[in-house]
Amino acid sequence: MQQYNFPTTIYFGDDALESLARAIKGKGHQKMLLVTDRTLTSLGLAKQVADVLLTSGAEIVLFDHVHPNPLEEDVEKGSDAFTSTGCDSIVALGGGSPMDVAKVINVATTHAAPLSRYDDAIGGGDRIVNPMAPLYAIPTTSGTGSEVGRAGVIILRETKRKTIIFAPALMPRIAVLVPRLTAGLPPHITAATGIDAFTHSLEAYLAPGFHPLADGVALAGMRICIRHLETCCKDGQNLDARGRMQLASSMGATAFQKGLGMIHSLAHPLSAHHDTHHGLANALLLPDSIEFIENSDLDQDQKERIADVLDLFEKSGLARQTLAETCRHWFAQLGITFGLSHHGIPEDNLVFLSAEAFEDPCHRSNIIPVTEPDLLSVYQKAYP
Numbered sequence: 001m002q003q004y005n006f007p008t009t010i011y012f013g014d015d016a017l018e019s020l021a022r023a024i025k026g027k028g029h030q031k032m033l034l035v036t037d038r039t040l041t042s043l044g045l046a047k048q049v050a051d052v053l054l055t056s057g058a059e060i061v062l063f064d065h066v067h068p069n070p071l072e073e074d075v076e077k078g079s080d081a082f083t084s085t086g087c088d089s090i091v092a093l094g095g096g097s098p099m100d101v102a103k104v105i106n107v108a109t110t111h112a113a114p115l116s117r118y119d120d121a122i123g124g125g126d127r128i129v130n131p132m133a134p135l136y137a138i139p140t141t142s143g144t145g146s147e148v149g150r151a152g153v154i155i156l157r158e159t160k161r162k163t164i165i166f167a168p169a170l171m172p173r174i175a176v177l178v179p180r181l182t183a184g185l186p187p188h189i190t191a192a193t194g195i196d197a198f199t200h201s202l203e204a205y206l207a208p209g210f211h212p213l214a215d216g217v218a219l220a221g222m223r224i225c226i227r228h229l230e231t232c233c234k235d236g237q238n239l240d241a242r243g244r245m246q247l248a249s250s251m252g253a254t255a256f257q258k259g260l261g262m263i264h265s266l267a268h269p270l271s272a273h274h275d276t277h278h279g280l281a282n283a284l285l286l287p288d289s290i291e292f293i294e295n296s297d298l299d300q301d302q303k304e305r306i307a308d309v310l311d312l313f314e315k316s317g318l319a320r321q322t323l324a325e326t327c328r329h330w331f332a333q334l335g336i337t338f339g340l341s342h343h344g345i346p347e348d349n350l351v352f353l354s355a356e357a358f359e360d361p362c363h364r365s366n367i368i369p370v371t372e373p374d375l376l377s378v379y380q381k382a383y384p
Ligand SMILES: [Fe+2]
Pocket: 144, 196, 200, 264, 278
């Protein structure tokens, strides 16, 4: 028996926020914790969104203490704010970080400490059993797809590792995609987050396992990224392209319930130890990871899957000889500067990072099994 889930309600369009306010009114929430970050409060976006949500009649408590790579401390402060003000529901506004923090706040306010008990790597999801507050998610970037995901990623104080807290109950009740909320993202963040969305669909499509539904979503998600990400980078105000990338982002995260792969395992330690932007980390490591895969012994189905992705690029006139070269060329066009050496990663740290990458669970669903030396070899190739 297989179980397939595509259960998130998605409101998509210019007036989706107003629809959320009506839904909140219908549910009778009294006080909502609005989890966001300082950039969004300073840009005035948090206030814009809060003003619409206030029409529901619910009070809003603003919480914006969220780091770009979220820390356990952010969750603790958010839980205190939720409990001390008597909130009954949560709205997450922002990129992956506020959404992840909001999800884990929901765990922290309803489950006994410490958070490390709920680490997915030790089967902690089974301990997440208590009822939690309704959570609504409004993404302002198009990449993580956390608005449709069941996981929150937090760096724990004890281990300094990005730790995945995963349980179906963490999933937002409604994801609200409003294209204009992503229009102000600068080109380099647009590129990095969009490449994250692409990487989710790519790794999901290549992951072993029988999941034709996720495969279909992943292919359609990659197609949107290939066709529309460059437009978003060059013309941020193009709301048609922005809207499509929002959907591609939700699609990537919907598809990766099938699994991710080595690219994410390699990317996670860079963010945990060197604060590298998650999407950028994927961008820096994807071409050499795919080259490693393309040079490995692949069976017919695996070769066809690589060819299917290359075919999507072919139709947009972007294909090169190999998928690795194609992606390298495309990312360069999107403004990515390759080389871990140019992004503050010390070369003598690569051995340590590859040990951490091997500990990361994502590569267990890589298209082919990888060893720690394999991961090190990709870091080394991606270094200069
Ligand atoms: Fe990702």
